[in-house]
Amino acid sequence: MKTRSAAEQEQLALLQGTLDVLILRTLLFGPQHGQGIARAIQDTSEDVLLVDHGALYPALQRLEAQKWITAKWGTSSNNRKARFYSLTKAGRAQLVQQSHRWKRLAAAMARVLGHESA
Amino acid sequence: MHLFRRGRTHEDFSQEIESHLHLETERLIADGMQPDAARAAARKAFGNVAITKERFYEASRWTVIEQFLQDLRYAWRWMRHSPSFVATSVATLAVGLGLVTIAFTIFNAYVLRPFAVRDPYSLHQIAWHSRDGGGQGFTWRDYDELSRRTDLFNASVGEHTRVVSSNGRPLMTAVVSLNYFEVLGPAMQQGRGFGAIDADGIGSPAVLTNQAWTRLFNRDAGTLGHEIELNGRLFTIVGILAPSFTGLGYSPRDVFVPVTAWASPQRTGPREIRETEILVRLQPGVTAPQAETALGAYMNRGREHQDRVTADVRAQPSPNRVSPALLVLLSPVFAAFLLVLIAACANVSNVMLARAIGRHREIAVRLSIGASRGRVVRQLLTEGLLIAALAAAGGLAVAGWGLRLATVALFSTLPPSVSPILRLVPMTFDARVFLFALAACAAATLLFALLPALQASRLSLTDALRGHGGAARPQSRMRSALVIGQVTVALVLVIIAVTIARNSASIGSLDLGFTTDGVMSINVRGEQDELARSLAEVMSTDPRVQSVAVTSGNPLFNQGRIVAAAPAGTAAATPARCTFVSPEFFPILGLPIAEGRGFRADEARSAARVAIISAATARAFWPGENPIGKTIRIERSNGRPLDEFPDYPEVTVIGTVRDIVSGMLITGREPNHLYLPIDPSDVHASAILFRGRTDRDLNAEALQEIFRRVAPDPQIFEALPLSEMRDLQMYPFFAASWVGSLLAAIALGLSVSGLYGALTYALSQRTKEIGIRMALGATARTVVGLVFRQSIRLAAFGVAIGISIAFIALKLLNAAIPLATISLVDITAFAAGLVLVLAATLLAAYQPARRATRIDPAQTLRADA
Numbered sequence: 009m010k011t012r013s014a015a016e017q018e019q020l021a022l023l024q025g026t027l028d029v030l031i032l033r034t035l036l037f038g039p040q041h042g043q044g045i046a047r048a049i050q051d052t053s054e055d056v057l058l059v060d061h062g063a064l065y066p067a068l069q070r071l072e073a074q075k076w077i078t079a080k081w082g083t084s085s086n087n088r089k090a091r092f093y094s095l096t097k098a099g100r101a102q103l104v105q106q107s108h109r110w111k112r113l114a115a116a117m118a119r120v121l122g123h124e125s126a
Numbered sequence: 127m128h129l130f131r132r133g134r135t136h137e138d139f140s141q142e143i144e145s146h147l148h149l150e151t152e153r154l155i156a157d158g159m160q161p162d163a164a165r166a167a168a169r170k171a172f173g174n175v176a177i178t179k180e181r182f183y184e185a186s187r188w189t190v191i192e193q194f195l196q197d198l199r200y201a202w203r204w205m206r207h208s209p210s211f212v213a214t215s216v217a218t219l220a221v222g223l224g225l226v227t228i229a230f231t232i233f234n235a236y237v238l239r240p241f242a243v244r245d246p247y248s249l250h251q252i253a254w255h256s257r258d259g260g261g262q263g264f265t266w267r268d269y270d271e272l273s274r275r276t277d278l279f280n281a282s283v284g285e286h287t288r289v290v291s292s293n294g295r296p297l298m299t300a301v302v303s304l305n306y307f308e309v310l311g312p313a314m315q316q317g318r319g320f321g322a323i324d325a326d327g328i329g330s331p332a333v334l335t336n337q338a339w340t341r342l343f344n345r346d347a348g349t350l351g352h353e354i355e356l357n358g359r360l361f362t363i364v365g366i367l368a369p370s371f372t373g374l375g376y377s378p379r380d381v382f383v384p385v386t387a388w389a390s391p392q393r394t395g396p397r398e399i400r401e402t403e404i405l406v407r408l409q410p411g412v413t414a415p416q417a418e419t420a421l422g423a424y425m426n427r428g429r430e431h432q433d434r435v436t437a438d439v440r441a442q443p444s445p446n447r448v449s450p451a452l453l454v455l456l457s458p459v460f461a462a463f464l465l466v467l468i469a470a471c472a473n474v475s476n477v478m479l480a481r482a483i484g485r486h487r488e489i490a491v492r493l494s495i496g497a498s499r500g501r502v503v504r505q506l507l508t509e510g511l512l513i514a515a516l517a518a519a520g521g522l523a524v525a526g527w528g529l530r531l532a533t534v535a536l537f538s539t540l541p542p543s544v545s546p547i548l549r550l551v552p553m554t555f556d557a558r559v560f561l562f563a564l565a566a567c568a569a570a571t572l573l574f575a576l577l578p579a580l581q582a583s584r585l586s587l588t589d590a591l592r593g594h595g596g597a598a599r600p601q602s603r604m605r606s607a608l609v610i611g612q613v614t615v616a617l618v619l620v621i622i623a624v625t626i627a628r629n630s631a632s633i634g635s636l637d638l639g640f641t642t643d644g645v646m647s648i649n650v651r652g653e654q655d656e657l658a659r660s661l662a663e664v665m666s667t668d669p670r671v672q673s674v675a676v677t678s679g680n681p682l683f684n685q686g687r688i689v690a691a692a693p694a695g696t697a698a699a700t701p702a703r704c705t706f707v708s709p710e711f712f713p714i715l716g717l718p719i720a721e722g723r724g725f726r727a728d729e730a731r732s733a734a735r736v737a738i739i740s741a742a743t744a745r746a747f748w749p750g751e752n753p754i755g756k757t758i759r760i761e762r763s764n765g766r767p768l769d770e771f772p773d774y775p776e777v778t779v780i781g782t783v784r785d786i787v788s789g790m791l792i793t794g795r796e797p798n799h800l801y802l803p804i805d806p807s808d809v810h811a812s813a814i815l816f817r818g819r820t821d822r823d824l825n826a827e828a829l830q831e832i833f834r835r836v837a838p839d840p841q842i843f844e845a846l847p848l849s850e851m852r853d854l855q856m857y858p859f860f861a862a863s864w865v866g867s868l869l870a871a872i873a874l875g876l877s878v879s880g881l882y883g884a885l886t887y888a889l890s891q892r893t894k895e896i897g898i899r900m901a902l903g904a905t906a907r908t909v910v911g912l913v914f915r916q917s918i919r920l921a922a923f924g925v926a927i928g929i930s931i932a933f934i935a936l937k938l939l940n941a942a943i944p945l946a947t948i949s950l951v952d953i954t955a956f957a958a959g960l961v962l963v964l965a966a967t968l969l970a971a972y973q974p975a976r977r978a979t980r981i982d983p984a985q986t987l988r989a990d991a
Contacts, residue, residue: 042142043149046171061146062173065139066181088149091142 027059027067029110032095032103035077041090042068068093076102139182143175193501197508204509211481212513215474218879219517219574221872222470223566224524228532229463230562231525235551237452238558240443242370244311248407249374250414251442254425256435263400266385269303271424272404278417279406281309284385285374286402289547290356291830291840296547297338297380299356300373301388301402307333307365309407310374315339317350317365320384330387332361336369337549338380354381357839361387369552374405376445378549405442414439445551458939462619462869467570469615469873473880474513475574476608480887482506482579503579510575518567522555529553540857541850543826577604606920609884612877613924613963614931619873621932621959623866625952630859633948639786639795640681640715642848644821646829647680648814649844661836661843662806662814668832670823675714676804676811678706681788682851683813687769691800693747694757694776701768702743702798703788704760706810709803712738712783714817722754722781725803733804737777740785740799753779758800777802791855792948815848874966877924881970885917889974896978897986906979913978917971918964925963929956 034040034048045068046061071077076099084090095103147168154164169175205212240246252272253262264272269284283306290299307319315336324331332354334342343349353360361383372378408417421437446452482489489502533553537545650658658676665674679686692699709725712718720741729736737758744753756779763770777800785795804810818824826845833840889896896909933951940950 041145041149043146043153046146046150047153060173061150061171062175062178065143065178069182084145084149086149086152088145088152089141090145090149 026110027063028071029103029106030059031064031067031071031093032076032099032106035093035095035099036103039082039092039094041082041084041092043090044084045093071099075099136179136182139179143172143178147172193504194508197505198512200505201509201512205512208481211477212516214879215477215513216516216520218470218473218876219514219570220520220524222467223517223521223563223570224528225869225872226463226467226566227521227525227559227563228528229460231529231553231555231559233456233460234556234558234562235553236376237444237446237448239556241310241374241445242312242368243374245407246443247441249405249442250408250417250439252404252406252421253438253440254435255438261400262403264402264404265400266402268400269402269404272406272421273303275420276409278409278412278420280409281305282404282406283309283374284402284404287373287375287377287379288401288839292355292357292381294827295342297356298377298547298549300379300382301385302382304384304386306382306384310371312371313368315366315368317363319365320382324384325386330359330361331364331384332356333365333367333382334363335367335372335379335381337372337378337552339366342380356381356383358834369554372549372551374403374442376551378551380549406439408439414441462622462866465615465619466869466873466876467566468573469612469876469880471570471573472608472611472615473876473883475577476605476612476880477883478510478575479577479605479608480883506579507571507575510571510579514567514571514575517570518563521567522560522563526555536861539860541853543846543850544854605884605887606923609877609880609920610924610927612873612880613921613967614928616870616873616877616966617925617928617959617963618932618935619866619870620962621928621955622936623863623870624955624958625936625950626859626866627863628952628955629948629950630856630863633791633859634856636787636791636794638681638852639784640717642682642852644817645714645848646816646818646824647683647846647848647851648816649680649683650812650842657837657842658811658814659806661833662811664832664836665814665816670818670820670828672817672819673710673714674814674816675710676708676806676808677711677813677815678804678810680813680815680848681715681786682791682848682855684789686789686796689770689800690761690763690766690768691743691798692759692761694759699759699761700746700798702800703796704769704771704800704802705788706802706804706808708805708811711801711815714815715786717783717786719781720783721752722779724781727805730803730805733773733802733808735774735777736780736803738781738783738801739779740796741782742785742796743798743800744779744782746798753782755779760800774802791852874962877963878966878970881917881920881967882973884920885913885971885974886977888916889913889978893981893986896981897983900981901983909978909981910975913975914968914971917967921963921967925960928963929960932956932959 030049031045034045034052040048042064043061046059046064049059068077068079072079072093076096077093078096079091079093081089082092147165150168150171151161151164154167155161159167172178241249243249251262252264254264263286264284266284269282273279273282273284275282282303284303285300285306287298287300289296291297302320304320304325308321312319317333319333320331323329334349334354339345339349342354343352349363349366352363354363355361361381373382406417408414417439418437421439425435425437441447492502492505493499533550536550537548540548648661650661662674662676665671686703686705688701689704690699691702691704707725708730709727712724719738721744722738725736725738728734739747739753739758747753747758748756758777758779760771760774760777762772783801785797785799787793787795788799789796829843829845830840833843833845837843896904896912899912900909933956936950940948
């Protein structure tokens, strides 16, 4: 296993505001608890994105306050009590809007950077 | 909303984090890690748990409240540790808030609070103005005509009030139109108002106000159906009003009766008295000016001696309308009450400031362990708020007791003939008063707590931790300013109180020029001249009466008429008071004829064109000459705001009398006065003066009996001893001087305690210095001098500012009140204020000075080594 400092050098710190989209995107596949969301983000980004698990919770709290996600206590697959978050209708709409924005931004960034490196 | 809705508890969030760490640990174990390493890795991946929790905590908006509750707890603990400080602060503020609340409650009861009727803001009163008169009085015939004007009004009620005797007790009775309760819809406690079933005029229903129910029936539940005697007739009580409604005026009524049942001869007589007030609700779309224009023609009909009559329709939702004039009139009163509140706030602020300095170290510790400055200010403000809230509660209690006390004092000091008929609007604490108390409390908090809080939070950490008052210098300046402010307020109020007291004493001791002892005055209400004649005739044959005079207006009632008079043959006329009197007038008032002779009976009978004039008139018209036999010209008014008597173009002077105060005491003795002769049958005879053989024979009841022989409604006569009329005129001055003295005394007491606090604190700061001085040989005398000098220095500033403010304010007022009897810029008052305030300063310095002499140099020098 890699040491943390080595991993950090390879992983990318999250840009401001990206965490919200990642959480919403993760929840698209069904209700999930905090640890599950953190794991899913790390796994689906193939460990490129660095998520400080602690930083997840203020984001979850923020999304909950905006009524994009809801939460209730349930039992995890290995029989442990966990708080499960799920996407609301508003959250789904928000995700569509946000992912569109991110795609455009990513495409624009790619064009600019690709042009420069060429 | 968000402030009070808490999404999740802190424990719930902790549990979630706990569960996260467990899940992550289990996951890592499943990946093949050792349990201990897995736990550590999970924690590492999570980051700082405490910070996450903190962020959760900060983000949930509950924090503000939580912190506030914490501040409250803290403040409470702090207060429990210094009960005497809290008690004095609360008591000081409670007195200030209580006084302001009293002033506002009275203002609310008489000005702000609308009548407790349906839609009070649509009520309009109709009044009329003419060139030399006006009023709000109409006849019932006027009411009938106006209530038919449905093009203008969708409802109109009529009401005339009078004092009626009921088994010897005077009752304020309102004779009202039958629709009164239907239109107004006031809340009833029991029974009903008047309605269609009373229209036949067979029954005699009456409705009692709650106050009268309490007074007359002791709130007996079975009062309905009882009978009540009014003027010798029986009325059946059909309803009792709820306490909120006492009638459409500033003087509460006792009983209401419908005009259909009252049926006095004046109701239909051709010379009905114009004393019914008419209130209307305007039709939608009709404005008050439109109604005034539309009523113009009606107003000019059937009014003899009056021309160019115009209507005046004005909103009347409460007993007194809020008007700029009213506010200007009341502003000095409010200013005085407000000054006391400000003095109280300055006092508490000063003490708080001293305490804040004492708490430097504590505040510094809080700042150094991470409290934000805002948080510290909030903490100090919370403490202030707590004190202010306690003070507000105390203030309401003070106001309640104060009002009760003031009412008792009012009724026990009023002249005896007035107190039984005076009614006060109920002084209830309604939502407005509570809101006001709340606002005053918030303002007071800002006044006395914000300053110390800001000052205290501005100190430098290192200085404070070391125990130096880092900001001691500006703070001591601030404290001095507060003490100076208190002295200023106290001095201004003392000077004003002494000025009022001296003026009322000088007015009270004013020589009227005639005697009021044993003289009774009777006025006829309304315009019924022939009643004065019949009453005078009955009285002159009554063996209990020594002598009777008729007049066109009794002295001290301010009913005089002013004419333009001049010595015959000269051009310029001057205004002169003109009174028609019968020959007995002068002996009854003990007013000797100085030169010439009095009126003869035949001159009175024939209304001869002769006059007795005042000494001042004689001097002004014929200086140095004998006025007897000279002629005076009385001019027509010719558009001037004066009365005119066309039948008296010229009169011959037959005698002179000394000058008297015939109108208001504050205007003093009239310069010019003409007396013209009449007998009781004259049209100008509208008032009576008489003197009984003994003081006791003709009491109120005996008079009522005489009145009843002359008029069906004896309340048409208003009988009052002349001496009581004088007391009544004096009453506002005495009341003002009492209230002024009370406010001044409170302000003075506050400034003494403020000075005392400032000196005590200053002394505690200078203990070391004084110790050194004493070690170097300073005597007790010099130390005392030190303290007194500081006290005097503070007071001197306050005195200088106070004297200038009082001088300017009184000078302005003096210019606004052009009265010879009032002198507002009074050296004695200023001197008295100065002496009082200086004495208070020395009193405040006495205790600290004694304490200073007991400082032991050896001890103080060692203590702070």
